Amino acid sequence: MxxxxxxxxxxxxxxxxxxxxxxxxQRSKGAWITLDQLLRAQGLEETGYFFAAQSLKSKxxxxxxxxxxxxxxxxxxxxxxxxxxxxxxxxxxxxQLCLAFSLYAGEFDRGAKADIVQNVCTAFGSTSDxxxxxxxxxxxxxxxxxxxxxxxxxxxxxxxxxxxVSARASAL
Numbered sequence: 001m002x003x004x005x006x007x008x009x010x011x012x013x014x015x016x017x018x019x020x021x022x023x024x025x026q027r028s029k030g031a032w033i034t035l036d037q038l039l040r041a042q043g044l045e046e047t048g049y050f051f052a053a054q055s056l057k058s059k060x061x062x063x064x065x066x067x068x069x070x071x072x073x074x075x076x077x078x079x080x081x082x083x084x085x086x087x088x089x090x091x092x093x094x095x096q097l098c099l100a101f102s103l104y105a106g107e108f109d110r111g112a113k114a115d116i117v118q119n120v121c122t123a124f125g126s127t128s129d130x131x132x133x134x135x136x137x138x139x140x141x142x143x144x145x146x147x148x149x150x151x152x153x154x155x156x157x158x159x160x161x162x163x164x165v166s167a168r169a170s171a172l
Contacts, residue, residue, distance in 0.1 A: 053096035
């Protein structure tokens with residue numbers, strides 16, 4: 001369906017059908033497994049990887065409740081693995097994965113992710129080929145921390161969001 005959506009030879013009707021099917025599938029619980037398999041696959045076309053990364057970002061934003069608590073905890077590790085895999089590109093895929101990770105980090109459960117910013121610094125700050133990824137992630141994590149801190153539904157007034165606390169602790 002991704003190929004049908006992007007192929008120059010596809011008709012307008014084929015593209016519309018593919019788009020409708022993909023949007024519906026993206027909302028399904030089973031899409032988590034498929035997206036994981038796509039991002040771990042070798043030799044996909046860039047459009048396939050981009051679709052998987054963009055869909056994963058959307059699932060993190062809208063469908064985290066579909067995951068069991070243990071799967072939610074494992075998601076950070078999977079996202080870090082995907083980001084490391086795509087550290088050299090394609091840039092649009094890496095960007096979507098970094099956005100997904102920052103959204104995940106903003107969904108704090110008040111404890112389990114207390115060291116998330118330090119974990120990112122440790123994972124991506126040790127070699128020169130991962131420093132650009134580290135800078136992207138720190139920028140996005142900062143933006144997400146500011147967003148959730150200012151959202152009264154995300155963080156009650158007078159409290160600091162744990163992502164912001166984690167960022168400050170890592171900065172020191």
